[in-house]
Amino acid sequence: MFDYLEKQLPKLIMAPTAIVMLVCMYGFIGWTAVLSFTKSRMLPQWEFVGWEQYERLFANPRWHVALDNLLVFTLLFIIIALLLGLMLAILLDRNIRNDGALRTIYLYPMAVSFIVTGTAWKWILNPGLGIEKMVRDLGFTDFEFRWLVDPDMAIYTIVIAAVWQSSGFVMAMFLAGLRGVDDSLIKAAQMDGASTFRTYWHVILPVMRPVFFGAVVILSHIAIKSFDLVQSLTGGGPGYSSDLPATFMYTHAFSRAQMGLGAASAMVMLAGVMAIIVPYLYSELRGKKS
Amino acid sequence: MKTKLTGLALATMMAIAPSAQAGEVEVLHWWTSGGEATSVAFLKKQLAESGVDWVDFAVAGGGGESAMTVLKSRAISGNSPTAAQIKGPSIQEWGELGFLSSIDDVAKANNWDEILPEVVSDVMKYQGEYVAAPVNVHRVNWLWANPEVFSKAGATIPTTWDDFMVQAQKLKDAGYIALAHGGQAWQDATVFEAVVLGVGGADYYNKAFVQADMDALNSATTKEVFETFGKLRQFVDINSPGRDWNLATSMVINGEAGMQIMGDWAKGEFKVAGKNAGTDYVCVAAPGTSGAYTFNVDSFAFFNQSDAESTAAQKVMAKEILSEDFQRVFNLNKGSIPARLGMARTEFDSCAHDSMDAFVASSASGSLVPSFAHGMAVSEAISGAIYDSATQFFNSDDSADQGVAQLVAAVAAAK
Structure with missing residues (x-):
C-alpha cells in the first residue's frame, strides 16, 4: 500500500496542476475557438455562423492597422533588443570594474511593470513636457521630437519603451551564456591569433545559438501579447494608429459587445504565437533525442 | 479551535x-x-x-x-x-x-x-x-469658454460653425490654444457629435446616427460634417493625443485655451477651481445647436x-x-x-437652468436627441464603429470623402 502510494506520489502531486492547466489553458483556448464561430455579441450565444467573424475581422481596417503594427513592432523590438542586449553583455563581459553594479542598473527596468514604463515614457516623449521641451529650453528652439503624437510614428515610441524595458533582460541572458562558454575555446582562438572581433563572431556567438533562440522566443511572445504598454503609453492612439492585436481584441470583446469578433482576433493571435513556438519546440525536442 | x-x-x-x-x-x-x-x-x-x-x-x-x-x-x-x-x-x-x-x-x-x-x-x-x-x-453639446481669453484676443463667442472658424483663428493668432481637446476616442466622438448636430440638424442626426440609416450616412450632409470636423484639427494643440478631458478643461480655466466642447460634467472642474458661471466661464450650446440637446x-x-x-x-x-x-x-x-x-x-x-429650459424646449420641438458618443443612441458595436471612424479621421490628413467612406464601411460592418 505504502509502496504503491509512494510510486504514485509524483503523479498525485502533479495532478491538480495538470487539471488546472488543461481546463484553464487548453479548455479556454478551445472555448474561445468555438466562440469565434458563433454570433456572440454581449454574452456568449451558440448560434453558429461559420467563418463570418473571421471575414468581418479581415474586412476591418482597424485590424489591418493592428497587424501591420504588430509586424513593425515585433521585428524592430526583437532585433534592437537582441543587438543592444548582446552589446551590453559583451561589454560587461570584458572584466570591467563594478560589473555587478552595472548589471543591476541595466536589469533594473525589468523590475518595473509595463504600465509604469508606459506612463513614464508617455511623459518623456510628450512634446510639451518631455524631451522636446527640454531641448528647446536649452536653446534649440527649432527642435522637434513628436513621434508620440504623430499617427505615422507612434508605433515606434512603443518600440523605444519596450526595448528600454527588455534589453537588460536580454543582456542578462547573454551574459549567462557568455560566462558559460568554455574558456579553453577562447584560449585556443587567441593562440591561433584571432582578433577579439573574430573570436566573438566565429567562436563564441555560434556556441551561444541556443541562447539566441531562447531570447527570440521570449521576446516574440512578449511582443505578440503586449497590451499594457500600448494601453498606458499611447492608448492605441492617436486615433487607432498604434493599435496592436491584443488591444483590438480587448476593445471588441469586452467594451464593444462583439465577443465573436474578439474571439476570432484572439484565435489569429494564437496562430501567430504557434507559428513561432511550434517550430521551436519541435527543434528543441528533436534535438534532445538525437 | x-x-x-x-x-x-x-x-x-x-x-x-x-x-x-x-x-x-x-x-x-x-x-x-x-x-x-x-x-x-x-x-x-x-x-x-x-x-x-x-x-x-x-x-x-x-x-x-x-x-x-x-x-x-x-x-x-x-x-x-x-x-x-x-x-x-x-x-x-x-x-x-x-x-x-x-x-x-x-x-x-x-x-x-x-x-x-x-x-x-x-x-x-x-x-x-x-x-x-x-x-x-447630462447635456453633451456644450461649449465652455473663457471670456477673458476671448476679450484679450478680440474675439466673440461663436454660435455657428462658420463663425467658430473665424473666432478660433483670432484666438490662435493671439497666441492661445483655440480649442482645448483631449485626443481620446470618446472625446473625438464628443466633438464629432456636436459637429453632426450643428451642421446636419436634429432630423439628419436621428436618421444617420440613431437609426444608422445607410442612405443618410452616405450623403452630402455627412461630407459637410467631415469638412467642418476636419477644419477643427488646426485649432487643437500638438500635445492633445491621450490627454484626459479634465486636463483640457483646466486649460480653459487657466486661460491657456479659449474653449472646450464637452458635456456638463465639465462644470464640476470649474466649480472645484472656484469659478463662477457667467463671469469666470461661459456655457453656451455648441455652435449651431442652440435649440437642440444631446442627452446622456x-x-x-x-x-x-x-x-x-x-x-x-x-x-x-x-x-x-x-x-x-x-x-x-x-x-x-x-x-x-x-x-x-x-x-x-x-x-x-x-x-443648469439653461440646460433645463433647453431640455423642455427641445423636447417640444423634436430636437432632443440621444448622444451617440455616450452610448445612448446605438448599440455598442455601431457606436464603436463611429468612434473608430471619427478618431481615425481627426488624427490623420484624410479628406472628407475618405472620412465618409470609412464611416459608411465601418457602420455597415458593425450592423
Whole structure:
C-alpha cells in the first residue's frame, strides 16, 4: 500500500496542476475557438455562423492597422533588443570594474511593470513636457521630437519603451551564456591569433545559438501579447494608429459587445504565437533525442 | 479551535440576520470620484432610512468598461447584483437576454409616466415595462469658454460653425490654444457629435446616427460634417493625443485655451477651481445647436432576484431614485439636471437652468436627441464603429470623402 502510494506520489502531486492547466489553458483556448464561430455579441450565444467573424475581422481596417503594427513592432523590438542586449553583455563581459553594479542598473527596468514604463515614457516623449521641451529650453528652439503624437510614428515610441524595458533582460541572458562558454575555446582562438572581433563572431556567438533562440522566443511572445504598454503609453492612439492585436481584441470583446469578433482576433493571435513556438519546440525536442 | 470558529460564524450570522430581514440591495456602479461618490453616499443614507441596506459594489475605471466585464461574469454565473449602472440601448440588450426585472408597479404607483419626459422613459422600458430608473440628464453639446481669453484676443463667442472658424483663428493668432481637446476616442466622438448636430440638424442626426440609416450616412450632409470636423484639427494643440478631458478643461480655466466642447460634467472642474458661471466661464450650446440637446442619461437597471426580500428592497431603491430629494442632491453634485420634470430649481446654477429650459424646449420641438458618443443612441458595436471612424479621421490628413467612406464601411460592418 505504502509502496504503491509512494510510486504514485509524483503523479498525485502533479495532478491538480495538470487539471488546472488543461481546463484553464487548453479548455479556454478551445472555448474561445468555438466562440469565434458563433454570433456572440454581449454574452456568449451558440448560434453558429461559420467563418463570418473571421471575414468581418479581415474586412476591418482597424485590424489591418493592428497587424501591420504588430509586424513593425515585433521585428524592430526583437532585433534592437537582441543587438543592444548582446552589446551590453559583451561589454560587461570584458572584466570591467563594478560589473555587478552595472548589471543591476541595466536589469533594473525589468523590475518595473509595463504600465509604469508606459506612463513614464508617455511623459518623456510628450512634446510639451518631455524631451522636446527640454531641448528647446536649452536653446534649440527649432527642435522637434513628436513621434508620440504623430499617427505615422507612434508605433515606434512603443518600440523605444519596450526595448528600454527588455534589453537588460536580454543582456542578462547573454551574459549567462557568455560566462558559460568554455574558456579553453577562447584560449585556443587567441593562440591561433584571432582578433577579439573574430573570436566573438566565429567562436563564441555560434556556441551561444541556443541562447539566441531562447531570447527570440521570449521576446516574440512578449511582443505578440503586449497590451499594457500600448494601453498606458499611447492608448492605441492617436486615433487607432498604434493599435496592436491584443488591444483590438480587448476593445471588441469586452467594451464593444462583439465577443465573436474578439474571439476570432484572439484565435489569429494564437496562430501567430504557434507559428513561432511550434517550430521551436519541435527543434528543441528533436534535438534532445538525437 | 473548532468551537471558536463556529462561535464566530454564529456571531456573524446574528449580526447579519436583522439587516437581511429589512432587505438589502447590492449595487454595481463606477461612481467613485469625488462628487459622484458623495452622490452615491446620499442614496445609501436615504435607503438606510427606509430600512434597506446598501452593499456597495463599486468597480472603478473609466466609462465603466471594467464594471461591465464584472457584471457580465456575475450575470452568467447566476449571481446578478440587485441593480447596476447601465444606460441607453444596453438596457434593451440586457432585457433581451432576460436578466432584467420589471418595476412597473413602482413606476405606476409613483406616476413615472407623468414625471419623466417620454424620451427618457422610453429608454428605461423594456417591452413597455420599466426595468430601469434614471438618475440624471447630462447635456453633451456644450461649449465652455473663457471670456477673458476671448476679450484679450478680440474675439466673440461663436454660435455657428462658420463663425467658430473665424473666432478660433483670432484666438490662435493671439497666441492661445483655440480649442482645448483631449485626443481620446470618446472625446473625438464628443466633438464629432456636436459637429453632426450643428451642421446636419436634429432630423439628419436621428436618421444617420440613431437609426444608422445607410442612405443618410452616405450623403452630402455627412461630407459637410467631415469638412467642418476636419477644419477643427488646426485649432487643437500638438500635445492633445491621450490627454484626459479634465486636463483640457483646466486649460480653459487657466486661460491657456479659449474653449472646450464637452458635456456638463465639465462644470464640476470649474466649480472645484472656484469659478463662477457667467463671469469666470461661459456655457453656451455648441455652435449651431442652440435649440437642440444631446442627452446622456445615467440610470440603474434592476436585475431579477431569487428571493422576495431582495425584490422588495429593489423596489424601495427604485422609488428612492426618483424621489425629489435624491434627484436634487445627486444632480447638484454631478453637474447634470434631474431626470424628473417640474422640480424646484433655485439651488441650481445658471448653466443648469439653461440646460433645463433647453431640455423642455427641445423636447417640444423634436430636437432632443440621444448622444451617440455616450452610448445612448446605438448599440455598442455601431457606436464603436463611429468612434473608430471619427478618431481615425481627426488624427490623420484624410479628406472628407475618405472620412465618409470609412464611416459608411465601418457602420455597415458593425450592423
